[in-house]
Amino acid sequence: MPLVTLSDVLKPALKRGHAIAGLVTLGWEDMRAYVAAAEAESVPVILxxxxxxxxxxxxxVLGKMFRHLAESSSVPVVAHLDHGYTADECREALESGFTSLMFDGSRLPLQQNIDETAAIAEMAHSAGISCEGEIGFVGYAQGETSEGTNPEEAATFARETKVDAMAISVGNVHLQENKEGGLDEPRIRTIEALTDTPLVIHGGSGVPMAQRLHLARSSNICKFNIGTELRMAFGDALREAVNSNPSRFDRVQILKDTHDPMVAATRAVLRGFKGEDQC
Structure with a gap:
C-alpha cells in the first residue's frame, strides 16, 4: 500500500489503546526486516x-527506498525524518517523499523552539503530511544530560505549534543499552492531563518491556522510538554470519544471514506495543 502519514497511524493508536514503533533505520537490511516483521505481526510501522x-x-535515496517497501507491503508504512535540525533538511525530506517530519528544537530556548517547530508544522501540513516536535531535552547515555519536560510548557508547545505528535523527556535516554531505567509516570500523567496531543518516547530501547506495554495501553504515548536495541540485534546477527564461515567474502550472502534474526528481534519489539484487541 502507499506510504501513510504519522497522523494516519497515531490517531487510531490513541483511540484504541496501543502504540506504534518508530524503528531507526541504518540501511536496506534493517528496513526490509522491519517491514517483514510488521507484516508478520499485522501492525503499522514507522521507518x-x-x-x-x-x-x-x-x-x-532513502525516500525511494521507503516508498518501494511501502508499496509492496500489506501494512501501513510511515516514512519519517527523525531529528531534523534545520528547515532546509525538513524541506528536503518533504521533497524526497517523506510523509512525516520530526523537527528537533529541544536545545533551543522555548519560544524559539515553538516558533521554528510551528513553521515546520505549517510546511508539513500544507503538503498534506505530519509533523512531530520535541519539548524538553532527551539526553544520551554516556553523553548530554536530559532536561525533563515541563508539563505547562508542553501544553503551550502543543497548542501553539499544532504538531501531530510531541516527543517528551520523562526519564528516557538515547542510546541506552540496557533496560534498567524507567519512565516518570507521574510526569507523563500530568502532561497528558494538559494536552491530548499524541506523545512520543525517544530512547525507547531503555524502557523496560512491561512499562512499554503498560503505557502503550493506558497512556497517550502512541509512539516509541527503538534504535539501539535493534542495532545490537543486527550487530549480533552480523558477527554470527561472518564468524560462521570466515572464508566467505560476498557481502550480499553474509548480509542475507542477518534477515531472519532481525525479523525475529523486531517482532518481539512490535508485540510489546500491541493493544489488547490486537493480540
Missing part, C-alpha cells in the same frame, strides 16, 4: 531516517 542514517545515505 525512521535519523542523522547517522542520513550521513550514510542521501534523503532522496
Amino acid at each position: 525512521q531516517a535519523g542523522p547517522s542514517c542520513r550521513e550514510h545515505t542521501p534523503l532522496p
Whole structure:
C-alpha cells in the first residue's frame, strides 16, 4: 500500500489503546526486516531516517527506498525524518517523499523552539503530511544530560505549534543499552492531563518491556522510538554470519544471514506495543 502519514497511524493508536514503533533505520537490511516483521505481526510501522542514517545515505535515496517497501507491503508504512535540525533538511525530506517530519528544537530556548517547530508544522501540513516536535531535552547515555519536560510548557508547545505528535523527556535516554531505567509516570500523567496531543518516547530501547506495554495501553504515548536495541540485534546477527564461515567474502550472502534474526528481534519489539484487541 502507499506510504501513510504519522497522523494516519497515531490517531487510531490513541483511540484504541496501543502504540506504534518508530524503528531507526541504518540501511536496506534493517528496513526490509522491519517491514517483514510488521507484516508478520499485522501492525503499522514507522521507518525512521535519523542523522547517522542520513550521513550514510542521501534523503532522496532513502525516500525511494521507503516508498518501494511501502508499496509492496500489506501494512501501513510511515516514512519519517527523525531529528531534523534545520528547515532546509525538513524541506528536503518533504521533497524526497517523506510523509512525516520530526523537527528537533529541544536545545533551543522555548519560544524559539515553538516558533521554528510551528513553521515546520505549517510546511508539513500544507503538503498534506505530519509533523512531530520535541519539548524538553532527551539526553544520551554516556553523553548530554536530559532536561525533563515541563508539563505547562508542553501544553503551550502543543497548542501553539499544532504538531501531530510531541516527543517528551520523562526519564528516557538515547542510546541506552540496557533496560534498567524507567519512565516518570507521574510526569507523563500530568502532561497528558494538559494536552491530548499524541506523545512520543525517544530512547525507547531503555524502557523496560512491561512499562512499554503498560503505557502503550493506558497512556497517550502512541509512539516509541527503538534504535539501539535493534542495532545490537543486527550487530549480533552480523558477527554470527561472518564468524560462521570466515572464508566467505560476498557481502550480499553474509548480509542475507542477518534477515531472519532481525525479523525475529523486531517482532518481539512490535508485540510489546500491541493493544489488547490486537493480540
